[in-house]
Amino acid sequence: MRLYAIFVYLFLYIPIGVIALFSFNAGRHASQLQGLSTKWYGKALSNPFVMDALETSLLVAFISALLASVFGTMAAVALQGIKGPVRTAFDMLIYVAVMIPGIVIGIATLIGLVTVFDQLNPLLAAIWPDGAMPPKLHMGMGSLVAAHTMFLMALVIIIVRARLAGMDRALTEASSDLYATPFGTFYQVTLPMIFPAVLAGFLLSFTFSFDDFIIAFFVAGSETTLPIYVFSSIRRGVTPEINAIGTMVLAVSLILLVAAQILLRRGGKKSK
Amino acid sequence: MTQRTRNWLLLAPAGTWFLVMLLLPLTVVLVFSFGERAPAGGVELAFSLEQYANLPARWTAFKNTMTLAPIGTLASLLIAYPLAYFLAVRVDAKWKTILLVLVIVPFWTSILIRSYAWIFLLGGRGLPALLDWVGIEGVRLINTPFAVLMGIIYGYLPLMVFPIYVSLDRLDKRLLEASSDLGAHPWTTFAQITLPLSLPGIATGCMLVFILLMGEFLIPALLGGGKVFFVGNALVDLFLQSRNWAYGSAVAVTLVVVMLITVTIYMRLIHRLGASREDVSIM
Numbered sequence: 049m050r051l052y053a054i055f056v057y058l059f060l061y062i063p064i065g066v067i068a069l070f071s072f073n074a075g076r077h078a079s080q081l082q083g084l085s086t087k088w089y090g091k092a093l094s095n096p097f098v099m100d101a102l103e104t105s106l107l108v109a110f111i112s113a114l115l116a117s118v119f120g121t122m123a124a125v126a127l128q129g130i131k132g133p134v135r136t137a138f139d140m141l142i143y144v145a146v147m148i149p150g151i152v153i154g155i156a157t158l159i160g161l162v163t164v165f166d167q168l169n170p171l172l173a174a175i176w177p178d179g180a181m182p183p184k185l186h187m188g189m190g191s192l193v194a195a196h197t198m199f200l201m202a203l204v205i206i207i208v209r210a211r212l213a214g215m216d217r218a219l220t221e222a223s224s225d226l227y228a229t230p231f232g233t234f235y236q237v238t239l240p241m242i243f244p245a246v247l248a249g250f251l252l253s254f255t256f257s258f259d260d261f262i263i264a265f266f267v268a269g270s271e272t273t274l275p276i277y278v279f280s281s282i283r284r285g286v287t288p289e290i291n292a293i294g295t296m297v298l299a300v301s302l303i304l305l306v307a308a309q310i311l312l313r314r315g316g317k318k319s320k
Numbered sequence: 321m322t323q324r325t326r327n328w329l330l331l332a333p334a335g336t337w338f339l340v341m342l343l344l345p346l347t348v349v350l351v352f353s354f355g356e357r358a359p360a361g362g363v364e365l366a367f368s369l370e371q372y373a374n375l376p377a378r379w380t381a382f383k384n385t386m387t388l389a390p391i392g393t394l395a396s397l398l399i400a401y402p403l404a405y406f407l408a409v410r411v412d413a414k415w416k417t418i419l420l421v422l423v424i425v426p427f428w429t430s431i432l433i434r435s436y437a438w439i440f441l442l443g444g445r446g447l448p449a450l451l452d453w454v455g456i457e458g459v460r461l462i463n464t465p466f467a468v469l470m471g472i473i474y475g476y477l478p479l480m481v482f483p484i485y486v487s488l489d490r491l492d493k494r495l496l497e498a499s500s501d502l503g504a505h506p507w508t509t510f511a512q513i514t515l516p517l518s519l520p521g522i523a524t525g526c527m528l529v530f531i532l533l534m535g536e537f538l539i540p541a542l543l544g545g546g547k548v549f550f551v552g553n554a555l556v557d558l559f560l561q562s563r564n565w566a567y568g569s570a571v572a573v574t575l576v577v578v579m580l581i582t583v584t585i586y587m588r589l590i591h592r593l594g595a596s597r598e599d600v601s602i603m
Contacts, residue, residue: 053406053419056399056477060426063437063474070440080445119333126330129323134331141338148346149535149579151552152572155559159352159569160345198341201334230326252428259430262537262552266559275432282436282542286443294433301429309421 064298071291088292098293101277105258108189108273112196113253119197120204121246125238127205128212138205145202154266157195161187161267187269195267196257203256204249211245212238244311251308255301353569363566371570378571381554382578384540388465388550389533392472393480393526399473400480400525405514407481408488409496420485427478435471435542442467442543463545471539476532480525487521488514523590527583534579551575 071089075082092098127138145153165185176182215238223233261275268276274297281290353371355363375382407419426434441447442461451459461467491514499509537552544553551571558568 049402049406049410052402056403057422059474060423060477063434063441064426064429066440067433067437119337122330123334126327130327138331138335138338141335141342144346145338145342147531148576149531149552151535151537151555152349152576153342153345155555155568155572156345156349157341158559159565160348163348164344194337194341198337201337205334230323255428259428259432261430261432265556275430278432278436279538282439286436286439290436291440294430294436297433298429302425305425305428306421313417 067291068295068298070288071295073288073291076288088288089296092289092292092296095289097272097277098274101272101274104189104271105274108192108196108264109254109257112193112200112257113250115193115197116200116204116253117246117250120201120249121208121242123201124205124208124212125234125242127209142202142205145199146206150199150260150262151266153195153199154263157191157263158187158266161191161194187267188271191267191269192264192271192273195263196260199263200253200256203253204246207249207252208242208245211242215241244314248308248311251304251311255304255308259297259301349569349572352566353573355566355569357564357566363569371567372574374567375570375574378551378554381549381551382574384548385534385536385550385552385575386578388468388472388548389530389536392469392476392533393530395469396473396477396480396529397522397526400477401484401522404481404484404488404518404521408485408491409493420482423478423481423485425478427476431475432538432542434475435539438467438471438474438543442470462543463547465544465548467543468540468548471543472533472536475539476529479528479532483524483528484518484521487518487524491517519590519593523587527586530586531579531583534575534582 070081072084072086073081074085074087123138127135165187169182169184172185173182219237219241220233223237224230228236259275260273261279264273264276265279274293278290278293278297281287351365352363354365354367354369356366356368356370358364403423407416407423411419439462444462446461448459448461451457495513495517496509499513500506504512535552536550537556540548540550540553541556555568555571555575558564558571
């Protein structure tokens with residue numbers, strides 16, 4: 049049994065390890081190890097396409113994770129206190145957001161937004177003052193952030209709600225009995241208790257957005273994120289440079305994940 | 321400000337976001353699926369079932385998805401169960417957390433990079449070269465259904481282990497002791513106590529993996545080499561290459577409907593088997 053477990057762990061980690069090992073390959077060929085060097089990391093980091101894609105990915109991940117954590121937490125706190133049709137509607141929306149395959153979310157966002165933009169652009173051009181160039185709505189960074197935020201909000205609501213459900217209600221009641229304003233109660237009682245979950249939600253959202261390929265593939269317009277860059281490079285052939293980028297991407301997610309795990313666990317213990 | 325107004329204000333951003341970015345787009349897909357392809361490349365609104373009538377043209381994609389998704393789910397289950405059992409029942413409490421985290425972590429890292437790793441491992445200089453060396457020659461692994469299955473198992477194993485682990489971990493270990501004290505063979509204990517009690521975890525794990533597999537694009541795209549393609553690959557082709565939005569929408573709607581039907585039937589079956597539905601979420 050123990051041997052079996054070791055085997056499964058090897059199965060889970062050997063492929064990642066192989067990528068990491070070959071990213072230090074000194075040779076030009078992706079699959080022949082010829083001494084170790086970090087030159088492919090240097091190459092990747094000085095490739096302007098990679099750096100552009102990385103910048104886009106980091107920016108999109110940061111903004112969407114931030115929006116999702118703020119709006120998701122607000123919604124989770126409000127949902128805690130209500131029942132009835134509004135709550136049911138939100139539960140349904142969250143369920144749909146999580147259940148529908150990412151690829152369908154990507155497609156729907158693409159054709160939904162393009163259709164709306166096609167209606168809005170002539171309208172904008174008509175009401176725009178003469179002489180000035182009217183703005184033209186198109187798929188790009190904005191649609192990417194909007195699509196990611198939608199999905200991540202569902203994720204944050206689920207995480208924060210689980211935390212709120214485990215919270216002692218007597219504390220918020222005591223706070224309001226002692227004449228704290230609702231905002232005071234939130235700021236001094238609720239927020240400190242759910243903060244680890246909110247931060248974990250932010251980190252997980254960031255990781256998800258940073259790693260997402262399928263939604264971005266449809267809605268990124270002319271923007272290129274790092275996963276889109278990697279995907280199109282793989283199609284052109286396997287190179288040590290992709291191994292280096294891949295290893296860096298894995299390392300970033302690993303660091304964020306470990307941080308999220310620690311936060312969720314520590315937060316979980318403190319409340320008990 | 322009353323509590324009611326406050327709740328509305330708190331819910332407003334998320335609610336609006338869901339409406340504009342989820343409900344509106346999904347409605348557009350549904351409406352377009354009944355439309356017709358416009359000469360210019362867009363969609364002409366109509367109420368025709370023409371797109372749905374054309375579905376058989378993409379039959380292979382549906383067939384591949386509906387065979388490899390269940391096979392992949394089952395294979396993941398068979399590999400995941402013993403590990404989950406080991407983690408829940410056999411491992412010391414102090415090692416549990418770290419070992420569990422080690423299983424979950426890969427799931428949250430880039431599936432793109434992890435699938436790419438298998439291009440590397442199954443490609444000419446990887447496993448086939450190794451097999452060559454031990455005397456088995458001429459094996460081709462990449463761009464086969466086997467490669468896609470490997471990618472699937474590798475990608476989704478963590479998602480299967482976690483819920484099964486949770487249900488096995490909750491199981492009262494005294495039941496197992498009682499069973500063996502009363503002289504039951506370990507296999508009898510397993511079949512009559514462990515397995516039935518872990519059914520909710522199995523059900524959740526299978527459902528999560530199956531749902532994600534139905535919409536898979538990357539694994540077949542990278543490891544199937546255009547020969548083993550899923551509905552997801554057909555969708556990418558229809559929306560990004562041939563730009564047939566009306567037909568693509570019909571395929572997307574069908575995918576979601578097939579998924580919902582399968583999941584509903586599956587849930588009914590599980591209920592009948594006596595397992596209660598439980599929400600086990602990853603992390």
